[in-house]
Amino acid sequence: MDDHFDTDTLAIRAGTERSQFQEHSEALFLTSSFVYGSAAEAAAKFGGSEDGYVYSRFSNPTVRMFERRLATLEGGEDCIATSSGMAATLALALGTLKSGDHVICGASVFGATVTLFSTLLARFGIETSFVRGADPAAWRAAVQPNTRLLYCETPSNPLMEIVDLAEFVKLGRELGALTAVDNCFCTPVLQRPLDFGVDVVTHTGTKFIDGQGRAMGGAVVGRRALIQDALLPVLRTAGPCLSPFNAWVLLKGLETLPLRIRAQSAAALELARWLQAQPAVAQVNFPGLDSHPQAALARAQQQGPGAVLSFVVKADGDAAAQRRRAWQAIDRVRLFSITGNLGDTRSTITHPASTTHGRLTPEARERAGITEGLLRISVGLESVTDLKADLAQALSAP
Ligand SMILES: Cc1ncc(COP(=O)(O)O)c(C=O)c1O
Incomplete structure (x- = not known):
């Protein structure tokens, strides 16, 4: 859908893909797999030479509608949806970091995010420095030759500190490091980090996107190459995917966001x-x-x-x-x-x-x-x- 429409329109209309029945409200495709007319068609769709849905761990029409709508709202090229907000951050780390890499993360972020970086990823040789996010000098002071990812929340949870996104992006570009913002508190309605030049936005769908405390979910939005080449393989092989049912709930949530x-x-x-x-x-x-x-x-x-x-x-x-x-x-x-x-x-x-x-x-x-x-x-x-x-x-x- 054209992304020149206002946010209010895109939140309701973007990403919709109607089935042969031309339903008005988005259909819920509760199916784990898809069937083919022939062995050759199955091989082509599994291999990617032909477009089409394959298996709901990494491709499902309802999930895809949610991904496309959120990507449009954030002004991003593509998106992968995940089973929770933490799964989104984990998928980003698994898809973009390796042992020996260094991360700088705002200290005042959601507790599980701190633990993910400081404990779980540390076991796999990824080191993280935590800094006072509101202080651009603190980010610079933490830089190491192997810094690959800058990660923050703005406003941060729960102190409501603001990270200066222009400074954040400037540092990331100087280092050739990926910049990522957890946009949970603002959502794309109040802030679009990609417009400032941030590389990646992570989301928990569990919070404002659902908005009624019903469903877990998450997402990562960014450039198509990053999403398709680095992050989709994480969904495909590790499986932290969003269920179609939750994707449908989150699509309905986006409409009133x-x-x-x-x-x-x-x-x-x-x-x-x-x-x-x-x-x-x-x-x-x-x-x-x-x-x-x-x-x-x-x-x-x-x-x-x-x-x-x-x-x-x-x-x-x-x-x-x-x-x-x-x-x-x-x-x-x-x-x-x-x-x-x-x-x-x-x-x-x-x-x-x-x-x-x-x-x-x-x-x-x-x-x-x-x-x-x-x-x-x-x-x-x-x-x-x-x-x-x-x-x-x-x-x-x-
Ligand atoms: C700012 C922020 N990011 C990420 C998360 C994790 O999201 P989820 O609970 O969907 O895994 C939370 C959860 O409270 C959060 O507050």
């Missing part, structure tokens, strides 16, 4: 401003606030602040006292869901230090700036008045 994320982003701004004025709150991290140290950069790179924020509760005393106060606030909420997921139509609240980032070493948590008093909120589509009232009673004096 622009509406949802803009509304959630506006609600998050209202909630962040209100939180900032609460006596029980020491600090609010949200790129939409003028108090955010990179507010101007966020405004330049993003079409909205996003719907995730974090804040620190006021607590006298040591880390244990901070944790007690943070947990107390969580235990008192009645409307917010206490869960690790985000990007949902339902607002969620999380204590990163003991959940999403609980498996990090204390040093890695400190490096990432994740303290015991920090709470993360993903703002959903409920009434902001109700959300404020819930937080007000949860944060009221113990």
Whole structure:
């Protein structure tokens, strides 16, 4: 489909491929394999000399529609869909790195991403340096002769630090290293890293793309040669593929993504401003606030602040006292869901230090700036008045 249409149109229409029945809504092809009219046709399709679907581990029409729609939204040439966001990052690493390579990764990224690079990939001889993502000098200081991949989230999870994408791309080009951005928090509706010259975007479909907490999924978007020659073979041989059913759910999710994320982003701004004025709150991290140290950069790179924020509760005393106060606030909420997921139509609240980032070493948590008093909120589509009232009673004096 022409990609000159607006995001709102592409989110609904791009990538659709109708079957012989000319169905209006995208068909769900729940089939593991495809049949051929002859041995020669099977051989040609398996060998790639003839186009056509082969086996759903690496080719399925419903999955392909999701891949094409997401690639179009991100402004990328091609995409592979994966079983989860972590599978997307793993596929990127398996497809582009080898033993002896070095990665630089923002320290304040999703906990499992830190563990993937620092522990799992380290076992295969891939070394990772973690840096304060918001500081371009820190990225440069970590460079080694064998640096092959620069990886970040912007805004980062859960501190909402912004990586300067122009600087990030400049460094990657100087080094001849691949640059990759996990675009989970903004989605292509609010930020398109490829437009800044970033090589690859990774996604978890599980968050804003589904948006209703139903399905796991992920994706990698980038140049056709990279996707087809380096990443598709990972799907084909290692198999971290997206199920057609989940691809169908994520396609439906994409249709309402622009509406949802803009509304959630506006609600998050209202909630962040209100939180900032609460006596029980020491600090609010949200790129939409003028108090955010990179507010101007966020405004330049993003079409909205996003719907995730974090804040620190006021607590006298040591880390244990901070944790007690943070947990107390969580235990008192009645409307917010206490869960690790985000990007949902339902607002969620999380204590990163003991959940999403609980498996990090204390040093890695400190490096990432994740303290015991920090709470993360993903703002959903409920009434902001109700959300404020819930937080007000949860944060009221113990
Ligand atoms: C920023 C970010 N990236 C990646 C992931 C991993 O996604 P998934 O849970 O789909 O594997 C998460 C999960 O919370 C996340 O928050």
